[in-house]
Amino acid sequence: MGSKLSTALLSIQLLALAALATAAQAQDKSSDIIARGEYLARAGDCTACHTAPEGRLFAGGRAMPTPFGTLYTSNITPDPDTGIGKWSADDFYKTMHSGRFPDGGLIYPAMPFASYTKVTRADSDAIFAYLRSIAPVSQKNKPHELRFPYDNRQLILGWRTLFFSEGEFKPDPKKSAEWNRGAYLVEGLGHCGMCHSPINALGGTSQSDAFKGGLIPMQNWYAPSLTSNREAGLGDWSIKDITDLLQTGVSMRGVVYGPMAEVVHNSLQYLNDEDTRAMAVYLKGIAEPSPPPPASSTLPTTESSLLISLGKTVYDKQCASCHGTQGEGKPPHWPPLANNQSIEMQSAVNPIRMVLNGGYPPGTKGNPMPYGMPPFAGLLSDNEIAAVVSYIRTAWGNRGTPVSAREANELRSAPLN
Amino acid sequence: MFARAAASVAVTITLATIDGAAAQTANQPPDTMAARVEACTPCHGNKGEGTSDVYFPRLAGKPAGYLYNQLLAFRSGRRKYPPMNYLLEFLPDPYLEAMAEYFAGEHPPLPQPAPSEVSKDVLAQGELLATSGDASRNIPACVSCHGPGLAGMQPGIPGLLGLRANYISAQLGAWRYGTRTAKSPDCMQQVAGHLTEADVTAVAAWLATRAAPTNPAPVPKGTYALPFGCGSQPN
Numbered sequence: 058m059g060s061k062l063s064t065a066l067l068s069i070q071l072l073a074l075a076a077l078a079t080a081a082q083a084q085d086k087s088s089d090i091i092a093r094g095e096y097l098a099r100a101g102d103c104t105a106c107h108t109a110p111e112g113r114l115f116a117g118g119r120a121m122p123t124p125f126g127t128l129y130t131s132n133i134t135p136d137p138d139t140g141i142g143k144w145s146a147d148d149f150y151k152t153m154h155s156g157r158f159p160d161g162g163l164i165y166p167a168m169p170f171a172s173y174t175k176v177t178r179a180d181s182d183a184i185f186a187y188l189r190s191i192a193p194v195s196q197k198n199k200p201h202e203l204r205f206p207y208d209n210r211q212l213i214l215g216w217r218t219l220f221f222s223e224g225e226f227k228p229d230p231k232k233s234a235e236w237n238r239g240a241y242l243v244e245g246l247g248h249c250g251m252c253h254s255p256i257n258a259l260g261g262t263s264q265s266d267a268f269k270g271g272l273i274p275m276q277n278w279y280a281p282s283l284t285s286n287r288e289a290g291l292g293d294w295s296i297k298d299i300t301d302l303l304q305t306g307v308s309m310r311g312v313v314y315g316p317m318a319e320v321v322h323n324s325l326q327y328l329n330d331e332d333t334r335a336m337a338v339y340l341k342g343i344a345e346p347s348p349p350p351p352a353s354s355t356l357p358t359t360e361s362s363l364l365i366s367l368g369k370t371v372y373d374k375q376c377a378s379c380h381g382t383q384g385e386g387k388p389p390h391w392p393p394l395a396n397n398q399s400i401e402m403q404s405a406v407n408p409i410r411m412v413l414n415g416g417y418p419p420g421t422k423g424n425p426m427p428y429g430m431p432p433f434a435g436l437l438s439d440n441e442i443a444a445v446v447s448y449i450r451t452a453w454g455n456r457g458t459p460v461s462a463r464e465a466n467e468l469r470s471a472p473l474n
Numbered sequence: 475m476f477a478r479a480a481a482s483v484a485v486t487i488t489l490a491t492i493d494g495a496a497a498q499t500a501n502q503p504p505d506t507m508a509a510r511v512e513a514c515t516p517c518h519g520n521k522g523e524g525t526s527d528v529y530f531p532r533l534a535g536k537p538a539g540y541l542y543n544q545l546l547a548f549r550s551g552r553r554k555y556p557p558m559n560y561l562l563e564f565l566p567d568p569y570l571e572a573m574a575e576y577f578a579g580e581h582p583p584l585p586q587p588a589p590s591e592v593s594k595d596v597l598a599q600g601e602l603l604a605t606s607g608d609a610s611r612n613i614p615a616c617v618s619c620h621g622p623g624l625a626g627m628q629p630g631i632p633g634l635l636g637l638r639a640n641y642i643s644a645q646l647g648a649w650r651y652g653t654r655t656a657k658s659p660d661c662m663q664q665v666a667g668h669l670t671e672a673d674v675t676a677v678a679a680w681l682a683t684r685a686a687p688t689n690p691a692p693v694p695k696g697t698y699a700l701p702f703g704c705g706s707q708p709n
Contacts, residue, residue, distance in 0.1 A: 110551045111552060322564040379503070387501055416560070425566060428503055428512070429511070429512065429514075431516045432517075432561070435516060473557060473559065
């Protein structure tokens with residue numbers, strides 16, 4: 058009797074211990090999943106759109122100007138009435154993977170579901186678990202303000218037929234695991250193609266043009282090609298320079314600015330070394346030398362040589378103290394301009410805008426107090442801006458073309474935020 | 475003998491290290507705030523003294539808390555001026571704080587007041603509003619918050635000297651129309667809401683004529699009590 062009782066007690070104790078252990082394990086597991094989801098939400102840069110300036114985290118309401126009207130981002134906090142509190146993990150996966158709301162409604166492709174469709178179910182579930190764990194915010198979504206006929210969601214069906222192919226990422230067995238991890242991040246959560254691919258009049262990108270660069274609508278910044286070494290192709294960059302650029306915003310070859318500063322600030326700086334390296338390996342792998350474009354300056358030779366000689370005067374007075382008389386800079390903080398693809402590439406939009414507006418690279422963990430470029434819009438005339446940009450695009454072996462005062466003037470009114 | 479040889483090796487190593495460090499810094503920008511805020515200088519002057527453009531304010535010597543609040547407001551877009559909103563958008567709080575401290579600690583001389591373009595009557599009206607306010611219209615005197623010397627108070631109330639009339643009137647206008655706002659209770663919005671166009675012109679003109687005081691530094695926190703609540707300067 059006595060021994061039976063003690064055996065029973067012992068087994069109860071053992072059961073209790075086992076139950077405790079399982080509970081602890083389950084808790085560990087769910088907090089692990091939430092932490093992984095938070096990391097992946099960073100990789101997807103969800104906050105860039107779903108958090109408004111001075112707004113609560115992921116409560117939406119940020120205005121997204123598009124050529125078709127203004128969209129307002131949605132509340133993705135777990136509030137049951139105004140957020141996604143009533144959604145299941147299936148519902149969430151459906152929006153990420155298929156671009157449809159739980160009721161089947163069509164989502165505007167400003168939400169990058171054409172990229173997120175590549176995200177695995179496990180990663181989607183982790184992001185959902187993380188979003189379930191944050192503070193719910195009761196904040197109603199603002200209705201979109203789209204012009205006729207774009208306010209008709211049925212039009213999205215046409216867009217989807219042309220530009221959307223649903224399906225998770227398929228690893229390429231001929232490539233390394235690292236390359237495939239990089240491809241998964243760049244093509245999927247990173248949704249790099251949303252800017253770095255040309256966007257046509259219908260607001261779409263064809264598969265064959267992926268990562269070939271384009272002017273970002275509404276923002277008037279040029280997102281350079283990631284496949285051409287003449288633009289932002291990273292084929293002749295070292296892996297370290299690429300990872301430095303992605304993680305800290307500065308590198309020995311150049312710094313990020315404009316919309317890419319946002320991406321590094323909100324997303325890339327939080328990625329771990331392995332994932333950053335994987336992205337670098339993939340990005341280096343897809344870049345290739347492309348034939349130089351015909352040296353087609355629209356400016357008459359006499360005008361461009363006058364511009365360039367004025368440009369050297371402006372450069373020596375205003376720029377050389379930081380960027381060096383030979384365009385060598387003091388990298389990583391004062392970027393080199395000689396052999397800098399961002400200066401030389403066919404579109405001169407970015408160098409003109411940098412001279413006009415200046416800019417700071419993002420403050421990151423790796424570079425918390427970045428050095429900034431002064432804005433020269435108020436100090437230099439259109440002619441001087443064109444001259445100095447023409448000079449830096451053609452001096453020191455740079456192979457860009459001169460730009461006109463008219464191009465400089467047009468970019469004075471480009472939106473700044 | 476051995477000790478001397480060892481010492482000389484140590485000296486050589488030390489020198490080599492110093493040489494190495496010097497060579498490295500020669501290829502780097504100076505590790506100073508002055509070099510980091512060069513992006514600010516075309517509009518605000520090398521030491522934050524302002525430039526010939528009347529719409530760009532002096533920053534030097536203003537309380538660090540005030541400057542920090544403005545940097546935060548520009549970064550979030552609460553205070554709207556696209557060139558500033560753009561420059562600050564991705565800079566972290568501690569860096570903005572360091573920038574504010576830097577300009578607060580600079581003390582280039584105040585500019586000579588510019589000759590005023592308004593009549594004596596308008597200047598007199600400006601002086602009356604700035605020094606006594608108008609109780610019948612709920613307008614407090616500028617000096618009641620910005621201090622008898624108009625040099626401001628630590629940590630959040632700016633001095634009003636060394637600014638041009640156009641800048642002051644543009645800011646008062648921005649508050650009246652709600653394009654410049656501050657933390658609630660937004661005291662300046664309440665004050666500006668009671669001002670007419672003529673009041674704004676008069677006050678801005680009079681403030682711009684004030685000569686620099688002997689000590690333009692903001693007075694310490696709590697030197698005097700504010701007449702009403704202000705989100706930027708909790709009592």
